[in-house]
Amino acid sequence: KTRLPDSPVPTVSQYACQRRTTLDNPNKVLTDALEVLVENCEFNDSMGPCSGFRRAASVLKSLTTALSCLQDTAGLPCLGEESKTIIEEIIDCGSSSRVEDILSDERYQTLKLFTSVFGVGPKTAEKWYRRGLRSLEQVYSDSSLHFNRMQTAGFIYYEDISKPVTVAEARALGCIIEETASYYSSGVSISLTGGFRRGKQFGHDVDFILTVPEPGKEDGLLPAVIDTLRSQGILLYSDFQESTFDLNKLPSRRFEAMDHFQKCFLILKLRAGLVEGQQVDPGCRRDWRAVRVDLVAPPAERYAFCLLGWSGSTQFERDLRRFARLERGMLLDNHALYDKTTNTFLQAKTEEDIFAHLGLDYIEPWQRNA
Ligand code: TTP
Ligand code: MN
Ligand code: MN
Ligand code: MN
Numbered sequence: 001k002t003r004l005p006d007s008p009v010p011t012v013s014q015y016a017c018q019r020r021t022t023l024d025n026p027n028k029v030l031t032d033a034l035e036v037l038v039e040n041c042e043f044n045d046s047m048g049p050c051s052g053f054r055r056a057a058s059v060l061k062s063l064t065t066a067l068s069c070l071q072d073t074a075g076l077p078c079l080g081e082e083s084k085t086i087i088e089e090i091i092d093c094g095s096s097s098r099v100e101d102i103l104s105d106e107r108y109q110t111l112k113l114f115t116s117v118f119g120v121g122p123k124t125a126e127k128w129y130r131r132g133l134r135s136l137e138q139v140y141s142d143s144s145l146h147f148n149r150m151q152t153a154g155f156i157y158y159e160d161i162s163k164p165v166t167v168a169e170a171r172a173l174g175c176i177i178e179e180t181a182s183y184y185s186s187g188v189s190i191s192l193t194g195g196f197r198r199g200k201q202f203g204h205d206v207d208f209i210l211t212v213p214e215p216g217k218e219d220g221l222l223p224a225v226i227d228t229l230r231s232q233g234i235l236l237y238s239d240f241q242e243s244t245f246d247l248n249k250l251p252s253r254r255f256e257a258m259d260h261f262q263k264c265f266l267i268l269k270l271r272a273g274l275v276e277g278q279q280v281d282p283g284c285r286r287d288w289r290a291v292r293v294d295l296v297a298p299p300a301e302r303y304a305f306c307l308l309g310w311s312g313s314t315q316f317e318r319d320l321r322r323f324a325r326l327e328r329g330m331l332l333d334n335h336a337l338y339d340k341t342t343n344t345f346l347q348a349k350t351e352e353d354i355f356a357h358l359g360l361d362y363i364e365p366w367q368r369n370a
Helices: 028-041 047-061 079-094 097-103 106-114 121-131 135-142 151-157 158-160 167-182 217-231 299-309 314-328 351-357
Strands: 189-193 206-211 237-239 262-271 288-297 330-332 337-339 344-347
Touching: 028 047, 028 079, 028 097, 028 106, 028 121, 028 135, 028 151, 028 158, 047 314, 079 097, 097 106, 097 351, 106 121, 121 262, 151 158, 151 237, 167 189, 167 206, 167 217, 167 262, 189 299, 206 217, 217 262, 237 337, 262 314, 288 314, 314 344, 337 351
Parallel strands: 206 288
Antiparallel strands: 189 206, 237 262, 262 288, 330 337, 337 344
């Protein structure tokens, strides 16, 4: 007698790089709540519980249906007791008292406000909070405080850069960067990365990768682009970071927010007339807005690693590295993939090559919203 094979129960992986997470999230109420806990841990510098809530939120984001009771979480990985309590409270009563307490906490609200300024991290925000400062006006007018160049720009352009960037604006900026880079070399390629590559309709900035085919020629690229943007009168702020990349260095073991490629963090002036579908308001006092733009220029041979690293999401990146290390004995970062078993660097021309080296099914950028 033939027996039908047991149909395997579909299991959800503990790694975001083995899940497909689109932007469509039927559990947004739950994931928003868990992310408040993440943010609060980050403000309190308690990294331990932080990753638990991060992973819990990320698992829920990969689901295609809304949880309707706690039993629906059976079999899901990464849901600790604390996360389950929050989920249950919200399903049963519509909100979680722990989350509501944080949201109404003065310290949380103030740190959230202060860190919304470009160049202000949790440490600086905490320092200002301890001085008794509670509003941006109070901070800005406190003559005993010193602001660095980044923070000063953050205050000057606060209103503009707090406003989400649209896809149309990202496209217009892509044209500007492409034209500007072509003055340096006709061989420059530009790729849109970050949240927009994952299909987001809005972003807090626009991220581009620039490459030239000739090895070493990328060294002069961003300085030239910055000079040209300045001479066009559209450079409002620039923070250029020289490359500290070493071809032979092993990928870093811990997740670092910053990589070692040449890069720059910019604020550009985007004229409304350049954005498709955007009307220039005649009554408006100005016909432009300030936008945050990040540019990174890796050597061409490392393009795939850089693209994978800058496409995010941050949780997807964390889990890719954790998976590589714990499940494959490999080290992955934005620069390289290193196999510790054979002590070799694995080459990759495309993101698909990297997933294949890791023995992972390819996950499209729009499925990386973990
Ligand atoms: P962000 O631009 O911060 O985030 P995002 O584009 O996903 O979302 P948003 O719409 O809010 O802008 O970062 C994009 C990716 O770039 C993120 O995965 C982290 C990565 N990154 C590096 O890998 N190295 C770096 O040095 C920097 C600055 C960013
Ligand atoms: Mn989804
Ligand atoms: Mn971005
Ligand atoms: Mn960015």
